[in-house]
Amino acid sequence: MSRLDNKTILITGASSGIGKSTAYEFAKVAKVKLILGARRLPTVEEIAKDLHSKYSVSVLPIKLDVSDLESIPKVIENLPKDFADIDVLVNNAGLAIGVDRVKDLKVDDAVRMMTTNVLGLMAMTRAILPLYYKKGKGDIVNVGSIAGRESYPGGSVYCSTKSAVAQFTSALRKETIDTGIRVMEVDPGQVETEFSMVRYSGDHEKAGNVYKGYEPLIPEDIAEVIVFTVSRRPSVVIADTLVFPNQQAGSYHLYKQA
Ligand code: NDP
Numbered sequence: 001m002s003r004l005d006n007k008t009i010l011i012t013g014a015s016s017g018i019g020k021s022t023a024y025e026f027a028k029v030a031k032v033k034l035i036l037g038a039r040r041l042p043t044v045e046e047i048a049k050d051l052h053s054k055y056s057v058s059v060l061p062i063k064l065d066v067s068d069l070e071s072i073p074k075v076i077e078n079l080p081k082d083f084a085d086i087d088v089l090v091n092n093a094g095l096a097i098g099v100d101r102v103k104d105l106k107v108d109d110a111v112r113m114m115t116t117n118v119l120g121l122m123a124m125t126r127a128i129l130p131l132y133y134k135k136g137k138g139d140i141v142n143v144g145s146i147a148g149r150e151s152y153p154g155g156s157v158y159c160s161t162k163s164a165v166a167q168f169t170s171a172l173r174k175e176t177i178d179t180g181i182r183v184m185e186v187d188p189g190q191v192e193t194e195f196s197m198v199r200y201s202g203d204h205e206k207a208g209n210v211y212k213g214y215e216p217l218i219p220e221d222i223a224e225v226i227v228f229t230v231s232r233r234p235s236v237v238i239a240d241t242l243v244f245p246n247q248q249a250g251s252y253h254l255y256k257q258a
């Protein structure tokens with residue numbers, strides 16, 4: 001018996017990395033119902049099949065583009081009845097594009113990062129909250145980053161998006177203090193995922209260099225923290241958690257060996 005049994009959990013960005021691992025971690029520890037959202041529908045469909053066959057959990061793969069802000073309320077409204085009563089929202093979808101200095105910044109890239117990481121997360125949260133207020137409970141876990149606590153050159157926009165996530169999370173926690181709703185944030189340091197391949201537009205060498213010379217986190221490390229956070233007693237809120245690999249102590253403050 002787990003505190004998470006029978007919970008319905010919606011994970012955004014579940015086709016890869018932290019989101020995908022979080023789906024597996026929830027399925028491993030409890031009889032949950034999972035809604036896996038991402039733009040790559042065939043990928044979340046494959047993951048759903050695998051999860052169902054390995055753990056016998058119910059999984060609904062959905063096409064979800066959090067940067068398509070107008071679509072979000074409809075996606076939530078149109079969930080099948082069996083999956084509509086969401087208990088946990090993991091706002092994980094996010095990305096960085098490039099490492100341009102501000103003087104070279106491409107406005108389109110900035111808009112995409114802001115829309116996905118900030119406005120998409122806000123829109124998902126907004127769409128779920130009426131249900132949570134009605135039930136007098138419900139969990140939100142926002143995936144932030146060390147980048148939201150400490151900036152670095154070339155990360156002006158990405159770091160800003162994650163700072164915005166932190167402020168949004170903190171304001172919402174205050175707004176919901178009298179509701180039973182829990183609002184939590186998990187901030188990873190360097191995790192080896194597709195993140196850097198996306199950031200460097202598929203350049204394997206540049207992406208690989210990000211994780212060279214030290215042992216980065218693996219997505220399961222963050223998945224475990226998310227599941228631990230959500231599975232505390234209802235009166236416990238692990239408000240925010242910063243998780244580093246052992247050789248990291250700040251944004252790009254890494255002990256790298258040749
Ligand atoms: P990945 O690139 O491996 O995964 C990102 C996920 O987000 C994918 O499933 C992708 O799915 C999804 N995604 C991207 N854009 C959208 C969108 N518009 N709508 C819906 N889903 C979207 O990276 P990570 O697992 O590392 O990243 C997950 C989160 O963790 C992000 O918020 C990232 O900022 C954060 N993070 C990552 C760190 C790291 O070092 N890796 C460190 C700190 C924080 P699809 O392409 O199918 O839509």
Ligand code: 8X3
Nearest residue numbers: 145147189190251252
């Ligand atoms: C992702 C980690 O430090 O590359 O949030 O920005 S970092």
